[in-house]
Amino acid sequence: MALQHILPGRLGFGTAPLGNMFRAIPDEEARATVEAAWDQGVRYFDTAPLYGSGLAEERLGEVLSTKPRDEFVLSTKVGRVILDEREETARDLGEKGGLFEHGNPNKILHEWTAEATERSIEGSLKRLGTDRLDIVWVHDIAQDFHGDQWLAKFEEARTGAFRVLSRLRDEGVIKAWGLGVNKTEPIELTLALDEPRPDGFLLAGRYTLLDHEHALTRLLPMAREQGVEMVVGGPYSSGVLAGGTHFEYQRAPAEIIERVGRIKALADKHGVSIKAAALRFSLAHPASAAVVAGATRPSRIAEDLAALNETVPAAFWTELRAAGLISPAAPLPQNA
Incomplete structure (x- = not known):
C-alpha cells in the first residue's frame, strides 16, 4: 500500500531522542513531549527497539x-531483539557508538533473520502496549553500522526479515514495510531486486538541506520510477539545523557549522526560520510522503508544526541555489 494512503499527515514524531539519545531525559519530560504531540494533532509516531534498548518504545x-488505536499510525523497526540480560561491555553500534549510553542497560541482539524478526515484533508490541503495528521498517542494514559486512547483513535481511514482513503485509497483519536506514545504497539495492517488493522507505539524514545530492542523483529517480515513496527522517541533520551542535550523531565539524551559518544568514534575511527551511525542503521532492522530526521537549512540537506551515518566499530558495547551498536539481518548495 502506498505510504500516502497510510500516513495521516506530513509531519511525524520521531522517538529516537526518547531513548535518551545524547542525554538522560526525565520520564515526565518524555511523557509530556508525547502528550504535546498528540494534543497538537500529530498522529504518526515512529520508534525502534534500538532507541535506548527499548526505552523509547516503552515511553511512547x-x-x-x-x-x-484507530486514531494514529505507528511504525517501529526490526533487526534488534532486546534481551532481558544486562549489557556488561561497551555496545558496538558502528559509527553510532555511545549514542544511547543513557538508555536501558539491556543487551541487544543484532539479527535480521526470520526468527529474530518475529521476536523483535513480539517484543515491540509488548513494550508499546498495542496489539498491532501499521508499518515495520528493516533497521540499519547499512555501512554506518556494519562497515564492509553490510552486504552480508543485507542478505540476511533479504532472506529473513523481508520475507516475514512481506507475508505479514499480505496477510493484513501490517499495512506496509520497507527499510529504515541512514544510507541510500541499501534502498537502491532493494529497488533493484525482482522481489520482494517493499511499500516505501524511511531514509534518515540523506535528503536534507545539508546532504541531498547523492539521493537526488541515484536513489530518488529509481523510487519515482517504481512509484515508491519515502519518509524523510532526520530533517535537522541530528540537530545542527535546529540550533543544536550534532551532525550525523557526532559533534558537528567546522565546515558544517560554517554551512549552517550561511543558510541561517539567508533565512534571517528573508524572515524565515531555519526549521521551516529544513522541513519544507525535505518535503518538496515528489517522492517525500512525510517527514519525521524528533523532540524531547513539549515546546519543540509547536515549533515544528509552526515551521511546517510557515510561508517561505521563493526568493529565499533562489538565493540558496545561487549560493550553491542546494543542488540545482532539487525540487523547490511551493508556497501554500
Missing part, C-alpha cells in the same frame, strides 16, 4: 496505549 507506549 505509556502514552499511546491510552489513546484510541
Whole structure:
C-alpha cells in the first residue's frame, strides 16, 4: 500500500531522542513531549527497539496505549531483539557508538533473520502496549553500522526479515514495510531486486538541506520510477539545523557549522526560520510522503508544526541555489 494512503499527515514524531539519545531525559519530560504531540494533532509516531534498548518504545507506549488505536499510525523497526540480560561491555553500534549510553542497560541482539524478526515484533508490541503495528521498517542494514559486512547483513535481511514482513503485509497483519536506514545504497539495492517488493522507505539524514545530492542523483529517480515513496527522517541533520551542535550523531565539524551559518544568514534575511527551511525542503521532492522530526521537549512540537506551515518566499530558495547551498536539481518548495 502506498505510504500516502497510510500516513495521516506530513509531519511525524520521531522517538529516537526518547531513548535518551545524547542525554538522560526525565520520564515526565518524555511523557509530556508525547502528550504535546498528540494534543497538537500529530498522529504518526515512529520508534525502534534500538532507541535506548527499548526505552523509547516503552515511553511512547505509556502514552499511546491510552489513546484510541484507530486514531494514529505507528511504525517501529526490526533487526534488534532486546534481551532481558544486562549489557556488561561497551555496545558496538558502528559509527553510532555511545549514542544511547543513557538508555536501558539491556543487551541487544543484532539479527535480521526470520526468527529474530518475529521476536523483535513480539517484543515491540509488548513494550508499546498495542496489539498491532501499521508499518515495520528493516533497521540499519547499512555501512554506518556494519562497515564492509553490510552486504552480508543485507542478505540476511533479504532472506529473513523481508520475507516475514512481506507475508505479514499480505496477510493484513501490517499495512506496509520497507527499510529504515541512514544510507541510500541499501534502498537502491532493494529497488533493484525482482522481489520482494517493499511499500516505501524511511531514509534518515540523506535528503536534507545539508546532504541531498547523492539521493537526488541515484536513489530518488529509481523510487519515482517504481512509484515508491519515502519518509524523510532526520530533517535537522541530528540537530545542527535546529540550533543544536550534532551532525550525523557526532559533534558537528567546522565546515558544517560554517554551512549552517550561511543558510541561517539567508533565512534571517528573508524572515524565515531555519526549521521551516529544513522541513519544507525535505518535503518538496515528489517522492517525500512525510517527514519525521524528533523532540524531547513539549515546546519543540509547536515549533515544528509552526515551521511546517510557515510561508517561505521563493526568493529565499533562489538565493540558496545561487549560493550553491542546494543542488540545482532539487525540487523547490511551493508556497501554500
